[in-house]
Amino acid sequence: MLNSRQRAWLRARANQLESSFQIGKSDLTPSVIDDLSxxxxxxxxxxxxxxxxxxxxxxxxxxxxxxxxxxxxxxxIGRRFVLYRFSEKLAKQQKNLQLPRI
Structure with a gap:
């Protein structure tokens, strides 16, 4: 669970991102969920x-x-949304996002 400070920090990072995933008329199918994961x-x-x-x-x-x-x-925002999930794989490589602490 993210607190407001972490959410604000992630929003600032996401501002620079392009959309890397699209969801169409099929909504959330198992294959879409697997790809997103x-x-x-x-x-x-x-x-x-x-x-x-x-x-x-x-x-x-x-x-x-x-x-x-x-x-x-x-x-x-509108038809776009941003998701965050901690990645063990990136943490082992020390390439994960370092969220601010409270």
């Missing part, structure tokens, strides 16, 4: 773009995706 393992912070053809809102998809992959929703 793999992307979070290698990047920790992912910006997702929800296409206009999606039937579900970005906020609902963000909550569902975060629950499915075990991550946290950092922010939702």
């Amino acid at each position: 793999a992307l979070l393992t290698t990047h920790e912070l992912v910006k997702v773009h929800v296409l206009k053809s999606a039937e579900t809102s970005a906020a609902q998809l963000a909550e569902a995706a975060a629950a499915a992959v075990g991550g946290d929703v950092v922010q939702v």
Whole structure:
């Protein structure tokens, strides 16, 4: 669970990111969840773009995706949302994001 300071720090980092994942009309299928989980393992912070053809809102998809992959929703703006999940793989390589402490 992220506190407000960590969430603000991650929002600032995500501001520079391009959307690296898209969700379309099929919404959250098992293959989409697997791909998103793999992307979070290698990047920790992912910006997702929800296409206009999606039937579900970005906020609902963000909550569902975060629950499915075990991550946290950092922010939702329009049809884009940002997810964060700590990565053991990146921590072993000392390439993970160092979140600010309280």
